[in-house]
Amino acid sequence: MAYDILIKNAKTRESAGKLVQIAIEKGKIVKIAEQIDGDAAKTIDAGGNLVTGSFINGHLHLDKVYTLARMDDKAINAYVDGGMGGAMTAIELAAKVKEEYDEKWIIENVRKALDLAVRYGNTHIRAFADTDTTGKLEGVKALLKAREEYKGRVEVQVVAFPQDGVVRDPGAEDYVEEALKMGADVVGGIPWIEYTEADEQEHIDRMFKLAKKYNKDVSMLIDDAGDPTLRTLEMLAVTTLREGWQGRVTVQHARAMALYPEPYYRKIEALLKKGNIGLVSDPQTGPLYARVKSLYNAGVSVALGQDDIADAYYPFGRNNMQEVAFLAAHLMNMVSRPEMEILFDLITTNAAKALGIKNYGLKEGCDADLVVLDAANVWEALWSHDYPLYVIKDGVDITVRK
Numbered sequence: 336m337a338y339d340i341l342i343k344n345a346k347t348r349e350s351a352g353k354l355v356q357i358a359i360e361k362g363k364i365v366k367i368a369e370q371i372d373g374d375a376a377k378t379i380d381a382g383g384n385l386v387t388g389s390f391i392n393g394h395l396h397l398d399k400v401y402t403l404a405r406m407d408d409k410a411i412n413a414y415v416d417g418g419m420g421g422a423m424t425a426i427e428l429a430a431k432v433k434e435e436y437d438e439k440w441i442i443e444n445v446r447k448a449l450d451l452a453v454r455y456g457n458t459h460i461r462a463f464a465d466t467d468t469t470g471k472l473e474g475v476k477a478l479l480k481a482r483e484e485y486k487g488r489v490e491v492q493v494v495a496f497p498q499d500g501v502v503r504d505p506g507a508e509d510y511v512e513e514a515l516k517m518g519a520d521v522v523g524g525i526p527w528i529e530y531t532e533a534d535e536q537e538h539i540d541r542m543f544k545l546a547k548k549y550n551k552d553v554s555m556l557i558d559d560a561g562d563p564t565l566r567t568l569e570m571l572a573v574t575t576l577r578e579g580w581q582g583r584v585t586v587q588h589a590r591a592m593a594l595y596p597e598p599y600y601r602k603i604e605a606l607l608k609k610g611n612i613g614l615v616s617d618p619q620t621g622p623l624y625a626r627v628k629s630l631y632n633a634g635v636s637v638a639l640g641q642d643d644i645a646d647a648y649y650p651f652g653r654n655n656m657q658e659v660a661f662l663a664a665h666l667m668n669m670v671s672r673p674e675m676e677i678l679f680d681l682i683t684t685n686a687a688k689a690l691g692i693k694n695y696g697l698k699e700g701c702d703a704d705l706v707v708l709d710a711a712n713v714w715e716a717l718w719s720h721d722y723p724l725y726v727i728k729d730g731v732d733i734t735v736r737k
Contacts (some may be wrong), residue, residue, distance in 0.1 A: 338365070339730055340703070341375035345386040346711060347697055348676070357386060359703040362730035367699055377732065379725055381707050385716060387679070388697050389458040389704040389726065390656035391686035393615035394587045394640025396648075397462035397481075397491070398474030401444040402432050403645045410647035419561035419590060419623050423528060429647035430499055433470035441477035448644055449481060451654040453488050454735045456706035456723040460489060460654075461554060461585070461615075461640075461690055463496040463523060466514045467507040470498075475514045488733050492690070494554050496523030501541050502534040508541055515549045522546040524555035526567040535567050539574050547578065552691060554585045561623055563594035572606035582611040585689055587640065589614060590623035600626065607635050613689025617642035619662040620649040627667060631677055631685070638686035639663055639678070656682040657720035664717060672714055679713045703730035 340359040347355060347367070358366040358375070403411075406429070414425035452460060464474035475495060482491040495514035497507040501524070511522065522545050526538040539555070546553045553575075558565040568589050575584045586607075592600065607614065613636040618624035620642040630637040639659050644652035660678040664670050669678055680686075687695035694702045707725035710716035726734045 338373060338375040340377045340379065340727065340732065341371065341373070342379045342381055342386060342707065344383055345381035345707070346383060347386055348679070348713065349697070354383060357705070359727070359730045362703055364697070364699055364701050364703050367697070379707060383711060384724065385708045385710055385712055386697065386705055387708065388683045388687075388695060389456045389706050389728065390682050391459040391638065391690065391692065392452070392457050392641050392654065392656055393461050393585070393613075393638040393686050393690055394617055394642050395448075395460050395462050395654070396643055396646060397445055397448060397460065397478055398441055398464040398470070399432070399646040400448040400644040401646070403647060403650055405432050405435065406647045411650065414648050415622055417561070419559075419621055422560035425648065426498065426528060430469055432647065433465060433467075436470045436473040438473045438476045438480070441474055442480055445477055445481045446484070448654050449485050449489050449491070450735075453485075453726065453733060454722055455653070455655040455657070456726040457654055457656050458489055458704050458726070458728050459492075459687075459690070459692055461492045461494060461521065463494045463554075464514070464519075465498040466495040466510045466523070467497050467499045467504050468510065472510060472514060472517070475517060475519060479518055487731065488728055492520045493518070494521040494523040495519040496525070497542075498525060500525065500528045501538045502529050508545070511542070512545055515545060515551060520551065521554045522549075522551045524553065526555065526570065527558050527560065527565050532566065536570055539567070539570055543574055543578050543580065546580065552583045552585070553580065554587060556587045557589045558591035559588040559621075560591060561594065562591055563596075565591045568592070568603055569606065572603070572610050572612060575610040575612060582691065584610065585613040585615060587615045588617065589625040590621055592625045593623040600629075604630065604633050604635065608633065611636070613638065613691075615640045615689060618666040619659060624667070627663075627681070628669065628674070628677070631681070636685055636688035637681060638689040639681045655720060657717060661717050661720045675713050675717055678717065704728055
């Protein structure tokens with residue numbers, strides 16, 4: 336039998352150190368075994384290195400990448416100073432760049448970030464575009480264009496994201512709906528930015544109304560500040576259950592969780608599990624972060640995200656999810672080898688669950704979205720967090736050489 340690609344001398348996270356072969360045909364993994372008979376149009380010698388599913392970025396403000404050059408440092412200082420007590424002020428300061436929003440320059444930045452994604456084997460991105468009365472639809476238009484340009488290399492899930500609120504930014508809801516009509520994939524939200532709890536719940540309710548009207552998943556930035564009294568995570572979880580949207584909701588940030596009293600945290604953990612709600616944490620972009628290890632051990636679909644690349648909230652970032660996991664290992668003190676395996680789950684298998692990505696994984700019958708790493712195991716991979724030797728998307732070698 337002739338395969339499209341045959342990978343030889345591969346280690347996988349499941350092969351217990353043994354070398355296996357992986358056969359790919361018509362965009363699918365069709366066989367994994369110690370020996371596979373048959374020819375292939377392309378043969379890759381993994382050389383005893385690790386082969387895994389390609390990487391997944393569960394949270395990226397793709398319309399804002401590389402905009403820090405247009406900003407001063409006031410927003411980033413407000414975001415991280417004082418235990419994140421000034422996070423709302425940071426968002427208000429960061430909004431200034433949207434006065435200049437234009438699809439023409441946004442798309443150039445987006446392409447630069449997505450080229451890095453391809454190079455680092457980051458083939459799935461949940462990409463947020465500010466959709467409000469300041470930025471209007473310029474970011475959405477750029478991301479929708481990029482989604483088409485990068486088909487077959489990066490799957491870009493476009494989130495219509497009312498960054499400045501819904502109640503406090505009258506008209507933003509209309510822009511979100513227009514973005515959905517244009518083809519945006521996910522309904523966004525940021526309810527904690529509203530001024531009152533009643534308005535926070537109204538924000539969630541309005542976005543769920545749109546999600547149900549257009550049959551879309553929901554992704555909301557939740558409780559992204561150093562305030563343990565914030566309750567929009569609970570509101571979102573309860574609304575998910577009430578609306579029957581289990582398995583279709585993902586939470587980004589939830590940094591206030593770090594300050595929860597233990598009894599309240601356990602209630603939230605139970606609600607997340609009951610609602611099958613995914614959670615994406617970005618520990619490298621702020622001094623607080625969700626209780627990732629506890630959530631993982633409880634069976635919540637938790638993942639990591641890049642969040643920002645050189646914008647008003649974070650001055651670095653390369654769209655390299657191994658680098659994000661490497662930083663998380665330090666920040667969350669997850670440095671034992673079993674904990675490194677958890678971190679790797681958070682940028683591969685668990686991330687797929689959190690974002691509802693189907694047919695993902697290194698198993699027969701799954702989509703052939705793979706990376707061949709220049710490392711023999713997860714420890715070495717995170718240590719170096721270097722470019723993969725090969726990147727395969729939908730059964731096609733899309734590797735970009737150094």
